[in-house]
Amino acid sequence: MRLVFGVVGIPVTELATSLAAAGIRYIGFRNEQAAGYAAATAGFLTRVPAGLLTVSGPGLVNALAGAAHARANCAPLLLLAGSAHADELGRGGAFQELDQVAAAAPWCKFTARLTTAADAAPVIAAAVKAAVRGRPGAAYVDLPAHVLMGAVDPEVAAAARGGGRGGPRGDAAGAPPPPVDAGDPVDAAALAAAAALLRSARRPLLVIGKGAAYGRAEASLRALVAATRVPFLPTSMGRGVVPDDDGACAGAARGAALAGADVAVVFGARLNWQLHFGDPPRWAPTVKFILVDPEPSPEDAARAAVVLACGAAEGGAALGAALAARGPLPTAWLPWGDGLAAKATAAKAKLEARLTAAHAHPLDYWTAMKCVRAAATAVARAQGSPPVVVSEGANTMDMARLTLGPVTSPRTRVDAGTWGTMGVGPGAAVAAAVVGGGARVFAVEGDSALGFSLAELETMVRYRLPITVVVFNNGGVYGGDRRAPEAIAAAAAGASAAGLPPDPPPTAFAPGARHDLVMAAFGGAGFRAATEGELRAALARATARGAGPALIDVVIDPAAGVESGSVHAFNGPPPKL
Secondary structure, eight states, X not given: OOEEEEOOOTTTHHHHHHGGGGTOEEEEOSOHXXXXXXXXXXXXXXXXXXXXXXXXXXXXXXXXXXXXXXXXXXOOEEEEEEEOOGGGTTSSOOTTOOOHHHHHGGGOSEEEEOSSGGGHXXXXXXXXXXXXXXXXXXXXXXXXXXXXTSOOOHHHHHHHHHHHHHSOSOGGGTOOOOOXXXXXXXXXXXXXXXXXXXXXXXXXXXXXXXXHHHTTOHHHHHHHHHHHOOOEEEOTTTTTSSXXXXXXXXXXXXXXXXXXXSEEEEESOOSSXXXXXXXXXXXXXXXXXXXXXXXXXXXHHHHOSEEEOSOHHHHHHHHHHHHHHTOSOOTTHHHHHHHHHHHHHHHHHHHHHHHHTOOOSSBOHHHHHHXXXXXXXXXXXXXXXXXXXXXXXXXHHHHHHHHXXXXXXXXXXXXSTTTTOTTHHHHHHHHHHHHTTTOOEEEEEEHHHHHTTTTHHHHHHHXXXXXXXEEEEXXXXXXXXXXXXXXXXXXXXXHHHTTOOOOOOTTBOOTTOOHHHHHHHHTSEEEEESSHHHHXXXXXXXXXXXXXXXXXXXXXXXXXXXXXXXXXXXXXXXXOO
């Protein structure tokens, strides 16, 4: 571990101060939730568990959001929290007393409480191993005050100092990630069954999830696609493992790919709500799944025809070799792939035409995203590598996924993930900037999503990180007052009868909010854009070589989006009044 995010206070302040002496970089946040999202993102991007350091009691409770996010998104994270002194426990209320091990247990793969300083090395080693083993996730180690303030054996201390000073300077120094336990070697019988099933398919499909991005599977999966030309469908954070602009990418024909596939090989993804649980009508009723997962859930394993219990990189290489060993590949696949390619090409052309024609005033998502895409392309050209783009917010995230492409490199897209966690953006952007070695990061934020972690703008400024925050400001959750007229009338009548004040609607924010001024107040660069020309000019200044943290407040038409973005069907019909 070379990187820790956190919030200091009793009893961990001295520990945070001491991390640099051990060769570990500490990034101080304003809120433990955002620090947790940063740690989870750093784990995803590097495969190295990042630390999340918090105070006791409420600090640990806040941090559990980050641990739960890491668990849901299979990112390694080491949660370290101070806790009450052992001598004070059970006396009717020690300072911030809480059974923290029990509180962390539902969200962590491993939990332990240190009892002496001598326990630290073996317990933390076990926690790190648990965090990266199989399907990655969070691990928790409780640090009681008496242990933190206790004496350490001189030989242990000397060994720790030597290891820190002799190691790399941090994740950004380019240290190779440690080996990840990807499960047992690929089972020969399962591999043979998977190869036979795939060869029998007429409409095969590869699904590439964020687990494949985490597992560094790009070489093996690119080779598999090149050799077989089987169409592939990436998830939002799995994009770039195989480039979007590969002709076999079916991302723009997602509905047809899911509905038509008869055999689907799923690399590093779960059959959860994002893949419609593998159920019809989104999938064909007779589709057969081959899961490549080091630790599949019982539900996914039961749904699969074959399970390869290994990482995506190992599974892709093994499956490619097994297919090649059986002779020429079936030509029956080709019409299916050609048909999906044609649909995808037509969909991409339609999307490009709509973006090209977008010149709305007031600004809409299409016009603004077109400008952001152009800025990201210019940054990629200038720095020689694509920027990491973090996105969150219902409409904002959906439109970023749709328009900010093609994605050609893995681990350059981070969003709200499996849980749809709002508030991840600033922390994720900080993590991406810290591990990115000076490369530009874009945080594309809805104004509602940004509000969860707004204080972390100061963190960006304090560490002088190359982050450009683009806020889609439509004045509310989904965009101002979305209520039907009869709902507005009923709410007004009910409030009046109860003697309540005429409060703003639940989805509305203060009109004319100036996020740019908040960034400027912290010492960063703040811009406001209400037209396409203003936005292009602001993006040019905010992404110029050497530019520090900047925020562009983009004034969007409140009527431009839809409730809940592309998952608005999750909401029930409006009540009948």
